């Protein structure tokens with residue numbers, strides 16, 4: 001059994017504030033250690049379920065947060081800048097036929113109430129992302145893209161709000177582990193770490209033992225992916241990617257493309273363009 005594990009940081013046990021989330025911030029070292037521990041809990045569950053190959057994809061910000069030397073010995077890790085990863089958080093998911101995916105430390109979509117740092121892929125530019133007209137966050141979008149590859153997402157961990165989003169989007173069949181209850185963007189009641197991690201291990205083992213009962217999340221193809229940006233210049237920059245059409249002052253659409261997997265690559269290319277600052281004489 002091959003298992004793909006995507007790990008973000010906002011939904012990790014004990015992480016509630018930006019000071020634990022980015023290099024240079026005072027508590028970042030603690031944040032990445034906590035992230036590594038939740039990832040290890042999921043990897044251990046995969047091993048107990050009989051996984052032969054586990055690929056852990058570091059999926060937050062600099063994309064090299066996981067402490068490789070402290071990672072579970074059974075895991076391979078995809079680590080390194082998203083600028084060198086055309087498929088962003090899902091880089092590597094097509095390298096072999098994965099049987100299932102686990103999302104660890106995930107967060108709610110942009111504009112969600114009572115969730116730790118809700119955003120969709122790039123909070124600095126994305127106001128809302130829609131797939132076939134329905135707002136999607138990273139949980140729904142990534143599950144849909146993996147679903148198009150035939151890979152079911154069987155476990156999501158994060159705050160309670162993120163878990164509710166996952167169940168609403170992917171159905172009751174997905175296992176969830178809520179590790180904290182957010183009272184706002186930067187505060188939550190966190191469960192005891194040992195208890196939350198034990199739950200992640202047990203849920204991963206249980207979910208991977210019942211893969212057959214979960215159908216991959218598969219919205220109707222071809223996908224129509226739309227993004228509303230925060231500003232018009234961001235949208236202008238994003239729309240220059242071939243295959244990406246500007247359909248409004250702050251909105252792009254990715255309506256064609258050979259496959260959802262390729263649409264995801266176009267999406268990330270467009271978002272990177274939106275994130276790049278132009279030379280001063282072009283502004």
Ligand SMILES: [Zn+2]
Nearest residue numbers: 008009060061
């Ligand atoms: Zn993140």
